[in-house]
Amino acid sequence: MLKNYLLLFFMLFFLSCVKKKTEESYVPPKPSGKSGAELAKIYCSSCHQFPEPTLLPKHIWKNGVLPNMATRLGLEADNFKLYSKYSEEELPIILGENIYPEKPLIDNEDWQKIIKYYMDNAPEKPIPQTQKEKVTLGLSGFEISKIYGNIQKVPAVTCVKFNPSTQETYIAWRGNNSFIKKYDSKFSVIDSIPVSSPVSDIFFKNQSFNALTLGIMDPNDLSKGSLVKINSKKDSQIVLDKLRRPVQMSYGDLNQDTMEDILICNFGNEMGNLTWYEGGNMKPHVLKSLPGARQSYIKDMNGDNIPDIVVLMTQAREGVFIFYNKGKGNFEEKQVLKFPSVYGSSYIDLIDFNKDGFTDIIYSNGDNADLSISLKAYHGIRIFLNDTKNYFKQSYFYPMHGAAKAVAADFDMDGDLDIAAISFFTNPKQMPHEGFLMFNNQGNNQFKVNTFKEANFGKWMVMDVEDVDNDGDSDIILGSFLRKGYVDLEELRFKGKNPPSAIILKNKKIK
Numbered sequence: 001m002l003k004n005y006l007l008l009f010f011m012l013f014f015l016s017c018v019k020k021k022t023e024e025s026y027v028p029p030k031p032s033g034k035s036g037a038e039l040a041k042i043y044c045s046s047c048h049q050f051p052e053p054t055l056l057p058k059h060i061w062k063n064g065v066l067p068n069m070a071t072r073l074g075l076e077a078d079n080f081k082l083y084s085k086y087s088e089e090e091l092p093i094i095l096g097e098n099i100y101p102e103k104p105l106i107d108n109e110d111w112q113k114i115i116k117y118y119m120d121n122a123p124e125k126p127i128p129q130t131q132k133e134k135v136t137l138g139l140s141g142f143e144i145s146k147i148y149g150n151i152q153k154v155p156a157v158t159c160v161k162f163n164p165s166t167q168e169t170y171i172a173w174r175g176n177n178s179f180i181k182k183y184d185s186k187f188s189v190i191d192s193i194p195v196s197s198p199v200s201d202i203f204f205k206n207q208s209f210n211a212l213t214l215g216i217m218d219p220n221d222l223s224k225g226s227l228v229k230i231n232s233k234k235d236s237q238i239v240l241d242k243l244r245r246p247v248q249m250s251y252g253d254l255n256q257d258t259m260e261d262i263l264i265c266n267f268g269n270e271m272g273n274l275t276w277y278e279g280g281n282m283k284p285h286v287l288k289s290l291p292g293a294r295q296s297y298i299k300d301m302n303g304d305n306i307p308d309i310v311v312l313m314t315q316a317r318e319g320v321f322i323f324y325n326k327g328k329g330n331f332e333e334k335q336v337l338k339f340p341s342v343y344g345s346s347y348i349d350l351i352d353f354n355k356d357g358f359t360d361i362i363y364s365n366g367d368n369a370d371l372s373i374s375l376k377a378y379h380g381i382r383i384f385l386n387d388t389k390n391y392f393k394q395s396y397f398y399p400m401h402g403a404a405k406a407v408a409a410d411f412d413m414d415g416d417l418d419i420a421a422i423s424f425f426t427n428p429k430q431m432p433h434e435g436f437l438m439f440n441n442q443g444n445n446q447f448k449v450n451t452f453k454e455a456n457f458g459k460w461m462v463m464d465v466e467d468v469d470n471d472g473d474s475d476i477i478l479g480s481f482l483r484k485g486y487v488d489l490e491e492l493r494f495k496g497k498n499p500p501s502a503i504i505l506k507n508k509k510i511k
Contacts, residue, residue: 029107036117039110043073044341048317051340053121056372061118064371065342074101075111093221099270127377129399132449137432139452141412141509142476145187146454146500147171155458155501157479158217161202162466163209169468169477170209171502172199174217185469187504193234196226200247207232210239212246212264219269220245227264240282244268252298252307253279255329263309265293274311278329287323287331291315297350301359301390312363314345320361322390336392337384339365342372344379347405353417358386366403368425381406381421381439396445400434401427407465409474413509416441420476422460435460436478457499458482469506476505 032039041050056065076082086094159172159180167185172178178198182191201212208231215224225243230236243266250263259279266273272291275284292315301308301322309323309331320337339345344367353360361384368376380400384392402425411418419439426435433456439447458480468475479502 026103029104029110031107031109034110034113036113036115036120039106040114040117043106043114044069048319048341049338051342053118054123054127055340055342055376055378056122057126057374058119058122058124060372060374061122062115066115066118068371070111071100073106073111074104075106075108076100087220087222089222090220094270097271126375129377129401132399133447134449135430135432135434135437136448136450137453139438139450139505141507142452143506143508144452144454145504145506146457147183147187147502147504148498148500154482155480155499157462157481157501158198158214159200159202160462160464160477160479160502161204162464162468162475162477163204164466164468164470165204167468167470169504170202171477171479172202172211173501174198174481178213180211191234193230195228195236197224201249203249203251210249212243212249214245214247215243216245221269221271225266227262240264240277244272247293248295250296250298250309254298254307254309254325256306256327263296263298265296265311267291267293267314272315274309274313276309276329285329287311288313288321288333290317292317294345295348297348299350299359310348310350312345312348314367316341318343318345318365320348320363320392334390336390337361337363342376344368344376346403349407351408351417353383353408354385356386356388358388358390360385361392362406362408362419364400364403364406364421366401366423366425368402375401375427379403379425381419381437396447398437398439398447398449400437401425401430404461405463407463409465411438411474411507411509412440413473414441416443419447420463420465422463422478424459424461424481426459452505454500454503457503458501468504471507473507473509475507478503478505 044050156174158174161170169183170180172180178195180193181189184190195213197213197215198217199211200214203210208229211228213226223242223244225246226238227240228236229239245267246264247267248265251260254261254276261276261279263276268291273286274288274293275286277284292313294312294314296311298307298309306325308325311321313319318339319335322334322336323331326332343365345365346367347364349362350359363382366379380403381398382394383396385395386392400423402423404422404424406419406421408417408419418441421437423435432451436451436455438450441447459482460478461481462479464477465474
């Protein structure tokens with residue numbers, strides 16, 4: 001600890017000496033004379049959609065969000081307090097990026113007006129969810145199987161993937177020794193594969209698979225992640241290393257050279273990027289140098305027969321972006337959806353939901369682990385329909401606390417698309433438990449919403465939808481991640497017993 005403080009002292013001292021040379025050019029901000037509302041819309045929407053005061057209760061604005069914003073505006077006077085939260089490895093990176101300005105970017109009088117505006121207009125308690133379709137207990141047509149299979153007492157599943165070609169299931173766990181277990185079609189363990197760190201994504205290719213490892217799973221900006229190729233003999237080969245907390249990957253020929261390229265969401269924390277790597281030489285091309293790249297797709301969005309890129313960006317600058325492919329690896333960026341910085345965007349699924357020939361967006365938001373932990377009425381599942389020109393309009397919203405992922409498929413085989421959704425940050429007081437919801441499409445933008453009693457057996461952080469038993473319908477696997485401080489289940493429901501790490505919902509619609 002003493003070593004860290006000494007390092008911090010000397011680095012801040014060196015940084016202050018360097019910055020003194022540029023102080024002569026600094027012009028202190030002056031009072032603007034604008035109202036708190038005007039100032040909030042200027043400063044709070046400079047890089048993301050303006051967050052209305054009603055989005056959070058008063059105490060969270062006061063103690064969480066606004067103090068953090070103050071540091072971004074150079075108003076944090078105690079540098080030791082600001083930087084001491086970073087590890088010895090991270091500190092030089094954070095200081096070098098100048099994330100926190102050394103000098104104020106706003107006059108203090110104006111800043112106090114912003115604070116007062118939020119304090120005067122924010123509610124005392126979180127706003128309740130709007131009226132919604134009642135959740136019915138009972139999930140007909142699915143056979144439920146539980147997988148325990150973890151040497152640890154508390155489940156910590158970070159990735160689940162079906163391999164339809166082999167009818168095998170891959171489940172990855174976080175732990176002191178992270179690993180992937182492979183299960184056959186009867187969900188019996190057939191292999192265990194050690195990995196260097198928690199796995200966030202898996203891509204199957206012939207007799208091998210690629211695993212994306214996080215390095216360190218908890219929020220950080222260290223470049224310790226990697227992309228590893230693992231063959232049938234469990235031999236591993238590093239394809240890419242020094243990745244900044246990578247969470248998801250996509251594959252496709254982005255520069256029309258007939259070679260398969262790799263697109264990686266390097267989530268990071270304060271820093272991150274969306275980068276594609278050329279097939280063969282793995283030359284990197286950064287598309288967006290911001291943290292929070294969460295989910296990407298390589299898909300032709302404008303009908304020119306060249307693959308474009310669609311990505312969900314989270315963290316502070318939340319939204320959906322399309323990178324239109326201009327050929328030979330050149331892209332033009334366009335933001336098509338924009339959300340407030342507290343929305344907690346978590347996943348998008350691209351699918352032609354209304355079957356008009358154009359790609360729509362199923363969006364879920366429910367991340368609730370940062371500066372604004374509270375029940376949020378705007379967390380949930382949304383459908384954004386394409387107007388045929390890649391402009392998207394919301395057609396449906398279902399409130400769901402902590403929504404982590406939503407995937408559309410015709411689960412009941414009646415010709416229209418249904419939605420399976422999971423929540424990680426559930427409201428424990430809601431009954432039935434809403435950790436998993438099935439939205440059965442009734443037509444005309446109406447859905448029946450169901451769950452099953454075992455949905456309260458875990459905190460479902462990951463989900464995959466595939467035909468695991470090769471019978472022609474869509475099955476579901478849920479992966480649980482329990483962690484003290486975030487979870488009510490471990491203490492209240494299981495009382496020391498080992499809950500399942502995963503649940504398989506095997507679809508029995510086709511006999």
